[in-house]
Amino acid sequence: MSAVMITRKVRKWEKLPGKNTFCCDGRVMMARQKGIFYLTLFLIVGTCSLFFAFECPYLAVHLSPAIPVFAVLLFLFVMAMLLRTSFSDPGVLPRALPEEANFIEMEIEAANGNVPSGQRPPPRIRNVQINNQIVKLKYCYTCKIFRPPRASHCSICDNCVDRFDHHCPWVGNCVGKRNYRYFYLFTLTLSLLTIYIFAFNIVHVVMRSVDSGFLKTLKETPGTVLEMLVCFFTLWSMVGLTGFHTYLISLNQTTNEDIKGSWSGKNRGQNPYSHKNIIKNCCEVLCGPTYPSVLDRRGLMREDSPAFAASEGPCSLDNPVAQTTKTTAPLIPNEHTPDDVKPSIAASAEKSPSPKEDQSPAPKIPPLASPETDVETSIAKNH
Amino acid sequence: MKGFFPTSTDGNMATEFHNLQELRHSASLANKVFIQRDYSEGTTCRFQTKFPSELESRIERTLFEDTVKTLNNFYAEAEKIGGQSYLEGCLACATAYLIFLCMETRYEKVLKKIAKYIQEQNEKIYAPRGLLITDPIERGMRVIEISIYEDRGSSGSSSGSSSVSDSTAR
Numbered sequence: 001m002s003a004v005m006i007t008r009k010v011r012k013w014e015k016l017p018g019k020n021t022f023c024c025d026g027r028v029m030m031a032r033q034k035g036i037f038y039l040t041l042f043l044i045v046g047t048c049s050l051f052f053a054f055e056c057p058y059l060a061v062h063l064s065p066a067i068p069v070f071a072v073l074l075f076l077f078v079m080a081m082l083l084r085t086s087f088s089d090p091g092v093l094p095r096a097l098p099e100e101a102n103f104i105e106m107e108i109e110a111a112n113g114n115v116p117s118g119q120r121p122p123p124r125i126r127n128v129q130i131n132n133q134i135v136k137l138k139y140c141y142t143c144k145i146f147r148p149p150r151a152s153h154c155s156i157c158d159n160c161v162d163r164f165d166h167h168c169p170w171v172g173n174c175v176g177k178r179n180y181r182y183f184y185l186f187t188l189t190l191s192l193l194t195i196y197i198f199a200f201n202i203v204h205v206v207m208r209s210v211d212s213g214f215l216k217t218l219k220e221t222p223g224t225v226l227e228m229l230v231c232f233f234t235l236w237s238m239v240g241l242t243g244f245h246t247y248l249i250s251l252n253q254t255t256n257e258d259i260k261g262s263w264s265g266k267n268r269g270q271n272p273y274s275h276k277n278i279i280k281n282c283c284e285v286l287c288g289p290t291y292p293s294v295l296d297r298r299g300l301m302r303e304d305s306p307a308f309a310a311s312e313g314p315c316s317l318d319n320p321v322a323q324t325t326k327t328t329a330p331l332i333p334n335e336h337t338p339d340d341v342k343p344s345i346a347a348s349a350e351k352s353p354s355p356k357e358d359q360s361p362a363p364k365i366p367p368l369a370s371p372e373t374d375v376e377t378s379i380a381k382n383h
Numbered sequence: 384m385k386g387f388f389p390t391s392t393d394g395n396m397a398t399e400f401h402n403l404q405e406l407r408h409s410a411s412l413a414n415k416v417f418i419q420r421d422y423s424e425g426t427t428c429r430f431q432t433k434f435p436s437e438l439e440s441r442i443e444r445t446l447f448e449d450t451v452k453t454l455n456n457f458y459a460e461a462e463k464i465g466g467q468s469y470l471e472g473c474l475a476c477a478t479a480y481l482i483f484l485c486m487e488t489r490y491e492k493v494l495k496k497i498a499k500y501i502q503e504q505n506e507k508i509y510a511p512r513g514l515l516i517t518d519p520i521e522r523g524m525r526v527i528e529i530s531i532y533e534d535r536g537s538s539g540s541s542s543g544s545s546s547v548s549d550s551t552a553r
Binding site: 076077080081084093094096097099100103128129130131135137145148149150163182185272273283284286287288289290291292294296 | 423462464472490
């Protein structure tokens with residue numbers, strides 16, 4: 001049975017694993033649950049509309065026209081930051097392709113040596129030294145990679161995100177390396193906007209009350225009460241959040257690290273990523289380079305994509321096990337490496353007859369989490 | 384151990400793979416080597432310059448190290464935090480980052496340079512030796528993937544070996 005040739009151009013975002021939703025043909029990337037994001041939008045747009053409708057005409061006339069103008073600019077900036085945070089790629093790390101996953105598996109097998117049956121294999125950890133500090137890199141079973149330092153797997157979006165901060169339901173996306181500064185500016189400017197609206201609400205009510213009386217004022221501008229209610233509660237949470245993130249930025253820490261207590265308590269003062277200087281830390285996080293997305297959402301899926309090549313070419317990866325085990329990444333025997341395996345890491349080059357029996361590493365690999373790519377390989381097989 | 388790669392054809396390979404297209408058509412993929420990231424200086428993008436053993440018979444150590452060092456320099460240039468990055472950051476912030484709709488970021492400019500450099504290296508140095516470097520950005524900036532190609536005519540032994548393709552295409 002031959003597969004029908006699909007002539008429609010398929011973009012890469014359609015085949016990306018993970019639980020993201022994409023809009024505008026891959027230009028927009030968000031999490032699946034967007035309900036709270038719509039609430040955020042509604043609250044901001046709603047409150048500002050009320051402000052422009054009720055307060056601004058009065059204040060423009062009685063105080064200064066600059067007040068609504070500045071409010072508009074602030075509102076536009078807040079919206080721009082919110083949309084930028086919500087719609088951009090937070091720094092998702094693509095999953096390893098089959099060959100890379102196999103390569104890493106074989107390195108792990110070599111490092112662990114022969115685990116006696118019945119015993120659990122040691123945890124998959126790679127130690128690296130960053131600025132004289134040992135950092136443990138954990139293996140991600142979903143993405144089949146050793147996570148880079150500061151990366152973490154978001155279970156809601158089912159992706160590994162670089163410099164993972166947290167998953168924010170209010171913006172409907174993860175906050176990571178690429179959109180952290182937009183998130184921070186969003187919290188900062190939203191705090192300012194909230195304070196601004198709250199302050200001018202009070203000014204407006206006071207000024208009007210002087211002319212008409214307090215109760216009559218509230219009857220004339222009912223929106224004011226609603227605005228003040230929303231602003232009051234928003235203010236405390238937003239100012240608190242902004243303060244918290246300012247603290248994190250000055251120490252060059254992520255929310256994730258803070259929650260886990262990676263660099264606090266007995267590890268205090270050992271953060272290897274911090275420049276030990278508040279200004280430098282702030283500059284790095286806020287004024288650092290704008291990192292590109294490595295996802296290539298809008299690229300076209302090629303006929304000879306790596307998923308194809310893996311099934312067609314005679315990739316004899318099992319045979320050179322002996323050679324690939326002694327490879328590029330220096331396998332530092334860590335605390336979990338059994339002592340009898342450490343000398344064999346060096347001597348693994350001599351193990352050439354064993355790869356024939358070691359066919360098992362390949363079938364032991366759990367099925368790849370992207371059934372979509374398997375469709376292409378099965379089409380290739382059917383031809 | 385080295386018998387996997389038929390050594391007798393080493394001399395012929397340079398004449399057979401003189402451009403990338405011919406490499407893909409006349410050769411078959413034998414193996415891939417992945418150069419990992421070097422995190423010793425933090426989370427900035429750097430790759431290890433350690434020479435993998437699979438390439439020992441294929442390319443000179445110095446050429447390989449030069450390639451990786453040049454790539455590391457490019458990435459360091461892209462991620463440099465200094466006067467220019469501050470200016471770019473502040474200007475972009477002042478325009479609510481709308482300026483990126485019409486302007487290319489410095490990082491993107493350097494990535495284009497890197498792509499050009501890799502293509503040049505592939506054409507001049509790696510393809511004639513039956514190797515192909517994949518741009519790290521296509522692998523999530525995690526690894527530099529170097530594909531090792533085997534001449535189709537002389538690779539009777541390699542195609543007969545275990546078909547890992549079934550296990551990888553699950």
